[in-house]
Amino acid sequence: MIIEETALSGCFIVSFNTIADARGGFTRTYEGTAFAKAGLASSVDHTAEVTNPTAFTLRGMHYQAHPAPEAKLVRCLHGSAFDVAYDLRPQSVTRGQWIGLTLTEEVGKALYIGQGFAHGYLTLSENTTLSYHLFTPYRAELQRGFRYNDPTIAIQWPAKPSLIGERDLALPAFALSAAK
Numbered sequence: 001m002i003i004e005e006t007a008l009s010g011c012f013i014v015s016f017n018t019i020a021d022a023r024g025g026f027t028r029t030y031e032g033t034a035f036a037k038a039g040l041a042s043s044v045d046h047t048a049e050v051t052n053p054t055a056f057t058l059r060g061m062h063y064q065a066h067p068a069p070e071a072k073l074v075r076c077l078h079g080s081a082f083d084v085a086y087d088l089r090p091q092s093v094t095r096g097q098w099i100g101l102t103l104t105e106e107v108g109k110a111l112y113i114g115q116g117f118a119h120g121y122l123t124l125s126e127n128t129t130l131s132y133h134l135f136t137p138y139r140a141e142l143q144r145g146f147r148y149n150d151p152t153i154a155i156q157w158p159a160k161p162s163l164i165g166e167r168d169l170a171l172p173a174f175a176l177s178a179a180k
Contacts (some may be wrong), residue, residue, distance in 0.1 A: 001031050001114070003038045006101075008094045010114030011085045012040065013101065014073065018108060027108065029075060030133055040112060041071040041135035048132045049077065052123045055150015058161035059168060060087060061153075062145045071120065071135040075110035076103035079128030081121045081159050089116035098155050103130070119149055121158050142176065146174040 002015040018025040036042035050059070064070040067073050073084055084142070086098040101111050102124065121130065145168070148155065153174050 003032050003034060006099050008085060008087050008097060008099050009092060009098055010087070010089070010094075010119075011117065012038070012112040012114075014110045014112050016108045016110070029131075030073065035054060035112075036120050040114070040153070043178070044133045044135060045137050046134050048134065050130050050132070052081075052128045052130075053126060054077070054163045055123055055126045055128075056159055056162040056165045057123045057128075058120065058148055058157075059175075060084065060145070060148050061118040061155075061171070062120065062143065063088060063116075063118040064139060065142045065144050068136055068139050068142055069115035069117075071115045072115065073110050073112050073133040073135075074103065074119070074121075075131045076105055076107075077129040077131050078105050079123060080104040081120045081123045081128050081130060083130075084119065084155055084157075085111065085113045086118040086120075086153060087116065087153070088118055092125070096153075098153065100155070100158075101157075110122040118146065120155075122159065122161060124158065134171050145171040150174040 018027040032042040084100045087094045
């Protein structure tokens with residue numbers, strides 16, 4: 001497992017090594033000791049998978065507010081998706097910046113998104129499944145979000161979404177001062 005910093009402090013690309021032979025392959029996709037050594041959250045609270053049958057489905061931008069901001073590890077199990085993290089942290093030198101990474105089942109990489117980031121993604125193929133390791137307990141009352149296409153955040157999505165859920169369409173415009 002290789003854990004590399006990104007341009008955003010608090011977000012990391014996690015690469016996996018696969019050991020393969022005639023039977024197939026074995027890939028360790030999470031290792032608490034390696035995460036702790038890198039200074040990342042290392043105790044998984046829960047895991048989840050999300051399926052998206054339609055290409056160009058957009059979900060986001062979501063975050064969990066203070067006092068329990070989420071940290072998560074996102075990996076593509078099938079298909080492909082453009083995964084985005086947006087820095088909301090008040091004291092961060094990269095506050096107001098975003099990164100995007102294309103995750104595919106073939107690439108063998110995941111995006112670790114630390115506490116204080118909003119997250120969203122756009123599927124790039126049909127039948128895309130993403131896996132989440134979440135390091136913070138879910139708290140419905142702290143769930144927040146903002147519009148994926150707000151011009152003040154200027155995320156450069158690789159394609160126009162063809163499917164967006166009602167909840168995401170109803171999200172408010174982004175306001176950095178309100179994102180806590």
